[in-house]
Amino acid sequence: MRAAIDPPGRYPDPAVVALDPRFAKLVLPLAAVERLAGGCRWAEGPVWFGDGRYLLWSDVPNDRIMRWDEVTGEAHVWRPASGYANGNTRDRQGRLVTCEHQGRRVSRTEHDGRITVLADRYRGRRLNSPNDVVVRSDGSIWFTDPPFGIVGYYQGEKAEQELPAAIYRIDPHSGELALMCDTVDGPNGLAFSPDEKQLYVIESRSRPRNVLVFDVAADGRRLGARRVLFDAGEGTPDGLRVDVEGNLWCGWGMGTPELDGVRVHSPRGEPLGRIALPERCANLCFGGRHRNRLFMASCTSIYSLFVNTQGVAGA
Numbered sequence: 392m393r394a395a396i397d398p399p400g401r402y403p404d405p406a407v408v409a410l411d412p413r414f415a416k417l418v419l420p421l422a423a424v425e426r427l428a429g430g431c432r433w434a435e436g437p438v439w440f441g442d443g444r445y446l447l448w449s450d451v452p453n454d455r456i457m458r459w460d461e462v463t464g465e466a467h468v469w470r471p472a473s474g475y476a477n478g479n480t481r482d483r484q485g486r487l488v489t490c491e492h493q494g495r496r497v498s499r500t501e502h503d504g505r506i507t508v509l510a511d512r513y514r515g516r517r518l519n520s521p522n523d524v525v526v527r528s529d530g531s532i533w534f535t536d537p538p539f540g541i542v543g544y545y546q547g548e549k550a551e552q553e554l555p556a557a558i559y560r561i562d563p564h565s566g567e568l569a570l571m572c573d574t575v576d577g578p579n580g581l582a583f584s585p586d587e588k589q590l591y592v593i594e595s596r597s598r599p600r601n602v603l604v605f606d607v608a609a610d611g612r613r614l615g616a617r618r619v620l621f622d623a624g625e626g627t628p629d630g631l632r633v634d635v636e637g638n639l640w641c642g643w644g645m646g647t648p649e650l651d652g653v654r655v656h657s658p659r660g661e662p663l664g665r666i667a668l669p670e671r672c673a674n675l676c677f678g679g680r681h682r683n684r685l686f687m688a689s690c691t692s693i694y695s696l697f698v699n700t701q702g703v704a705g706a
Contacts (some may be wrong), residue, residue, distance in 0.1 A: 397426035406652070406667040407696070414655065414664030417638065422697040424666065427686075428459050428466035433546065434688035435630075436479040436523070438487065439678025446678060447487065448688050449476040451546045454493070459693060461679075462494050466693070474498070475540060475547045478523035478580075478630070478674070483530050483705065490521035492540030492547030497521050497532065497561070509561055510534075511569045516553040520546075523580045523630055523674070527587055528705060530563030533571070535578035558592060560612070571614050575603065580630035580674065583607070584658065585637055585703050593628045593641070600627060602639070602660065621660035626650050630674025630688075632702040638663065640685065644671025653687060668694055670700060677702020689695065 400406075404423035409415060432452040439446055444461040447469060456476055457471035470476075474491035482488050487500040488509070495518045496511035509532065511518055520540025525533050537556045540547030558581070572578075577672040583589065587607060594601040597621040606615035622637075627645035634640065637658035643665070644651040649668025652668035653675060670690035678684050680699040687694040 394397075396591035399423035399425050404696075407664070408667060409664045410663065411657075411663045413657070414653060417634070417655065417663070417698060417700050419697055419699050424668065424694055424696050425576060427464075427693045427695055428457070429692045431457065431691050431693075433673065434690060434693060435477050435673045436490070437674060437678075437686045437688045437693065438479040438481060439674045439676055439682075439686065440443070440485075441678065441680070442485065446676075446686055447479060447691060448686075449473060449479060449489075451475055451477055451492070456489075477521070477540065477546075480524050480526055481705075482526045482532065483528070488524055488532060490524050490534060492520040492677060495520055495541070495550075497524060497534055499581070507588070509566065510559065511631060513554055513557075513568055513570065517550075519552055519554060519556065522578070525581055525583060525706065527583060531601070531611060532561040532563070533590070534559055534561075535575075535581055537577050537579065537595070539577075553567070558614075569612070572605070572617065574617065580628070580641070582631050582633045582706060583631060583703075585635055587611070591620065591631060591633070591639060592617075595627070595629065597622075599623055599625075600630060602631070602641070602656070603675070621656060621662075626654065627671070628654070629672070630631065632676055632706060633703050634677070635703055636700060638700070642674050642687070642689075644673075644689075651689075653685070666696060 403420040409598040418461040435449045437448040456470040474493040478490040519538040541550040559570040579593040579595040604620045629642040631641040653666040672689040
């Protein structure tokens with residue numbers, strides 16, 4: 392697959408829509424949405440590797456991880472059998488951490504290519520289908536575990552649910568798996584605030600769907616009570632990332648074409664703007680040399696947009 396399937400359009404891009412005057416300082420008038428790659432069935436879990444100048448992402452139903460190269464502009468299959476990988480991130484040593492539906496596990500790809508299983512059971516019971524994952528600055532790995540990958544054979548393999556949907560933490564030293572919360576209805580995307588004092592989690596099975604916020608204890612090992620930061624109304628948020636000013640950039644869609652794309656909210660949950668895409672956006676990440684390029688995994692395609700802010704370092 393070649394790069395620049397669709398070159399940038401006109402400036403300013405009419406697909407970048409302000410819902411609040413504060414959005415103007417977050418976007419660039421001379422940047423437009425670009426389509427970088429296509430040919431997927433359900434693109435998810437983008438993660439940027441700045442040391443190699445490439446993007447990895449999951450194509451869940453096709454059971455593969457894809458790679459787009461910033462230098463050559465080409466995309467190709469990077470891992471042809473991924474265990475129906477979904478969410479991806481990097482740990483503090485630069486290793487790939489992946490949520491796998493088929494193995495019902497969280498794995499780590501070592502620098503030499505070996506795969507290490509980090510978690511697949513809690514108290515003797517199999518996890519459901521780990522969905523999205525983030526790594527805190529202390530090295531702890533946090534992930535959501537809804538049953539989406541075991542309800543059928545499209546994004547995994549049908550199986551019995553052994554545990555409630557939950558949020559977990561993997562200790563960076565002992566490797567111990569700890570249950571953080573099991574009261575979220577369909578926990579999906581998650582991200583920490585820049586100071587890591589809050590954890591945002593998308594509740595994707597509530598009606599309306601909610602973006603929740605939890606206070607994180609000073610020791611980074613416990614969560615406070617959940618609060619609704621905002622509800623999505625008719626929209627369907629999925630994955631999210633946070634910029635250095637604490638704004639939430641959320642993959643969005645479903646319902647009508649007007650909902651498809653990315654929604655940006657302030658740290659208080661106020662809607663600031665949207666990026667309209669021709670497909671629902673499942674997940675996203677910041678990358679590029681200065682972490683100012685937004686990569687958006689959207690159903691069949693990968694899109695990008697240079698913005699006037701930066702993603703949180705290490706997120």
